[in-house]
Amino acid sequence: MEQFDYDFVKNVNPKSEIPVVKIGDKIVPDSSTIIQTLEDTFKEGYPNLTPSDKGHHFEQLYNSLEIRTLTFGAMHNVELTTNREIPDEPRLNYLTKIATKRPAILKAQAEAHPDVAEIYNEKLQQTVNFKVDKARLECELVKLEVILEETEQHLLQMDEKSWLCGNNITLADIYLALLMRRLVYVGLAYRYWGNGKRPNLSAYYQRWSEKKSFKEVFYPTSA
Numbered sequence: 001m002e003q004f005d006y007d008f009v010k011n012v013n014p015k016s017e018i019p020v021v022k023i024g025d026k027i028v029p030d031s032s033t034i035i036q037t038l039e040d041t042f043k044e045g046y047p048n049l050t051p052s053d054k055g056h057h058f059e060q061l062y063n064s065l066e067i068r069t070l071t072f073g074a075m076h077n078v079e080l081t082t083n084r085e086i087p088d089e090p091r092l093n094y095l096t097k098i099a100t101k102r103p104a105i106l107k108a109q110a111e112a113h114p115d116v117a118e119i120y121n122e123k124l125q126q127t128v129n130f131k132v133d134k135a136r137l138e139c140e141l142v143k144l145e146v147i148l149e150e151t152e153q154h155l156l157q158m159d160e161k162s163w164l165c166g167n168n169i170t171l172a173d174i175y176l177a178l179l180m181r182r183l184v185y186v187g188l189a190y191r192y193w194g195n196g197k198r199p200n201l202s203a204y205y206q207r208w209s210e211k212k213s214f215k216e217v218f219y220p221t222s223a
Contacts (some may be wrong), residue, residue: 003017004123006112006113009119009120013027021034023038032063049171050170050171051166054154054165056172058175059172059175065143069136071182071186072095073134073137074187074188076132080188082187082189085185086185102127106121141191144192148192148193160200164176180193180205193205
């Protein structure tokens with residue numbers, strides 16, 4: 001939990017969140033902001049990651065989902081999952097860490113570093129207050145159903161070897177690949193594109209899973 005280290009909070013990201021990267025002399029937090037900053041900084045000679053309004057539309061759709069709710073909701077409600085990749089022991093250990101260890105660390109850091117205690121206390125309240133009830137999860141699952149169905153219908157109109165916006169991978173594709181990978185990991189993928197449901201979405205994910213870069217990130221031992 002390096003994001004809770006005093007030096008990190010004081011000198012890197014006062015929001016106490018990861019990921020964070022340094023681009024030139026600039027420290028950039030938040031995944032979406034990082035990707036957009038990379039796009040703006042190194043766009044010379046590279047394909048545009050957001051080449052169309054359609055790509056931007058899908059970016060907004062995928063970013064509108066509460067990934068944390070889907071992730072922890074699936075971990076808590078395993079009866080809603082099928083073929084999850086996360087084993088029971090790591091799942092339970094992670095939930096325990098979130099519920100007990102993280103609050104203890106934040107409380108201790110707030111007491112040890114009064115100059116940034118407000119930051120730690122705010123993070124502590126966010127952690128303690130975060131609850132995923134089943135109704136909230138079900139609401140997000142319905143929203144996900146609508147979004148992935150729109151994606152399926154869009155892919156149906158595209159060439160079978162195309163990505164969301166054509167021949168080149170865009171930011172929307174990256175967001176969708178990460179979303180789908182998360183759903184596979186927590187065991188929610190089957191309900192959205194399993195057993196012949198949404199064949200275009202299934203084929204799309206299969207093409208991602210065959211890419212070397214995808215394997216290196218998510219399955220490093222088999223890449």
